[in-house]
Amino acid sequence: MDDTEWLATRFEDTRAHLCGVAYRMLGSLTEADDAVQEAWLRLSRADVGQVDNLTGWLTTVVARVSLDMLRSRNARREESLDARLPDLILGPDGPAPEDQAVLADSLGLALLVVLDTLTPAERVAFVLHDMFAVPFEEIASIVDRSPIAARQLASRARRRVRGAPVPDADLDRQREVVGAFLAAARDGDFDALVATLHPDVLVRAETGAPQPVELRGARSAAQRAMLFARYAEFARPILVNGAAGIIALSGGRPLSVMGFTVVAGQVVEIDILTSADRLRELDLTNLD
Missing domain, CATH: 1.20.140 (Butyryl-CoA Dehydrogenase, subunit A; domain 3)
Structure with a gap:
């Protein structure tokens, strides 16, 4: 050599x-x-x-x-x-592939946003x-x-x-909370949606506009989530940066991705990506 x-x-x-x-x-x-x-x-x-x-x-x-x-x-x-x-960083709803785990481990979206x-x-x-x-x-x-x-x-x-929320270490508990959120969105159950959210929950949504949309509060977040209901039938659980999340796919094409930060059994932050340009850049190979 x-x-x-x-x-x-x-x-x-x-x-x-x-x-x-x-x-x-x-x-x-x-x-x-x-x-x-x-x-x-x-x-x-x-x-x-x-x-x-x-x-x-x-x-x-x-x-x-x-x-x-x-x-x-x-x-x-x-x-x-x-x-x-x-x-x-997207991964299957299970153990993340080793190379993706290196990147996503202990680096949730909430922390990345603060680092920025x-x-x-x-x-x-x-x-x-x-x-x-x-x-x-x-x-x-x-x-x-x-x-x-x-x-x-x-x-x-x-x-x-220190101001960034630290997600629950129990991934199964995260999945349970996000699953309840998805079920409520599918059913159009506004009160059930609110019940999964912290009263001061923060939602960030990148839609393709110059600035991400930000809103705060459980009722405002639930109203935003009701808009997601039209995608709910295409949704499936995934991991987003090592935490519980949701992707909506139609014909193999991503329609939206939602990353959740779950603390003490409630959703405290939601990051939503619906920008067509950003969605096209996603690596979906690890979801199969």
Whole structure:
């Protein structure tokens, strides 16, 4: 095996980890794949003979590339006011395939949405330290700050992240609640829908408009869910970022996807995707 083949093998051994790092930083599967591919290009051109920890070296490269992407994205948003839900990772209503589990494990949509409100440097510092245990001394060189400043970035991010609801760990309980929601939608039972929802439930819906729709409150959410009733006959349970969710399919084509955050047996957040452009981008291969 020559050096190039050896490097390629080592890189493939770390690909799942690198994809997990990039997805947590970017919330975009396409951009995460781009960041990982850029890491391979840099690896193939670099002299890594003296690198003791190749996984750490590649993680740093992916972090730098992701930070640049986040900064560029923020600049575009300031110009266009564009916003969108994070990319969804869909899986069958059962154990997720190993490669998808790497991305979705412990990273529900509620947390991803909060991560998207952080500054690029805060997000990178938090993801690297709190999710991947990268020392602040290494993070400092990536975000071009001192180790103390890098620690402060992660601390500010951590305070924001504490506001994200933590889904019930019992996936079967999540499924039970979401199943009751789906049954009520199919039956057009407004009161039963309200009963599945927390009084202050938050609904985010991306329909293709420039800004996602947001509404709060059980009755408002139930009224929105009644609109879903026309899709309910096509709906089936799935996993959305490792949590209980629903997809409506017709002729193999997705009509909508709903991700749920269930806390203490009630739905506290619902993320709805009906944007035709975003639905076409979904990877449905793991649902079969």
